[in-house]
Amino acid sequence: MSTGWITPDGTGPLTLPRTVVLVGLMGAGKSVVGKRLAQRLHVPFIDADHEVEKAAGQSIADIFATLGEDAFREGERKVMARLLDGPVCVLAAGGGAFMCPETRRRVKRRGISVWLRADLDLLVRRTAGRGHRPLLNQGDPRAKLESLMAQRYPVYETADVTVDAGEESPDTTTGRVLDALRDWLDANDSPPPEPVETDP
Ligand SMILES: Nc1ncnc2c1ncn2[C@@H]1O[C@H](COP(=O)(O)OP(=O)(O)OP(=O)(O)O)[C@@H](O)[C@H]1O
Ligand SMILES: O=C(O)C1=C[C@@H](O)[C@@H](O)[C@H](O)C1
Numbered sequence: 001m002s003t004g005w006i007t008p009d010g011t012g013p014l015t016l017p018r019t020v021v022l023v024g025l026m027g028a029g030k031s032v033v034g035k036r037l038a039q040r041l042h043v044p045f046i047d048a049d050h051e052v053e054k055a056a057g058q059s060i061a062d063i064f065a066t067l068g069e070d071a072f073r074e075g076e077r078k079v080m081a082r083l084l085d086g087p088v089c090v091l092a093a094g095g096g097a098f099m100c101p102e103t104r105r106r107v108k109r110r111g112i113s114v115w116l117r118a119d120l121d122l123l124v125r126r127t128a129g130r131g132h133r134p135l136l137n138q139g140d141p142r143a144k145l146e147s148l149m150a151q152r153y154p155v156y157e158t159a160d161v162t163v164d165a166g167e168e169s170p171d172t173t174t175g176r177v178l179d180a181l182r183d184w185l186d187a188n189d190s191p192p193p194e195p196v197e198t199d200p
């Protein structure tokens with residue numbers, strides 16, 4: 001089933017056959033750009049971090065503090081599986097979600113992954129001064145982000161589409177994502193999602 005369409009600047013409507021999954025580090029703009037993208041595509045926006053919080057009945061910071069990171073990752077894996085099995089939407093993944101091989105496989109089969117790539121200075125600036133990201137609450141946030149970049153960028157790089165999320169406004173970045181999606185869909189014949197995987 002195809003749903004939603006890009007209202008383009010003169011290049012014709014484009015149906016969105018699969019869920020768009022935004023990946024990238026904390027502060028890259030997944031939530032901010034994701035909301036705008038969903039509006040432009042006329043599909044719902046879902047933030048996986050919020051879904052994990054709803055499912056757990058507590059904030060991500062509290063999940064980390066009371067249950068630990070491993071429990072958070074397990075909840076995140078389940079939430080991503082559920083959302084990827086659901087209707088087409090724009091899905092902002094948590095920053096670490098794409099590091100899970102099972103999640104990456106599901107995204108590959110059912111979604112279109114878009115990496116919002118940003119540099120260290122920008123991420124440091126955008127994440128400064130807020131306490132709700134547990135990974136950045138201990139030690140030096142810049143050093144932590146740098147080490148996450150080293151671990152994760154080689155994996156984010158395997159996303160279907162990469163868009164540089166620089167100093168531009170969220171609307172400009174959203175426009176870049178739409179252009180990149182259009183190119184990817186054209187080059188890949190707008191593939192429908194593969195059938196939902198059932199657990200053995
Ligand atoms: N293109 C942009 N221009 C200006 N500000 C931006 C842009 N993208 C994001 N921001 C700001 O940076 C901050 C982080 O953005 P956002 O919350 O969307 O990141 P994220 O990738 O969802 O990461 P996290 O979930 O950890 O917050 C927000 O305050 C947001 O308003
Ligand atoms: O990069 C990460 O590992 C995280 C990013 C956030 O979106 C949350 O999912 C959580 O704070 C962990």
Ligand SMILES: [Mg+2]
Binds near residue numbers: 032
């Ligand atoms: Mg977010």
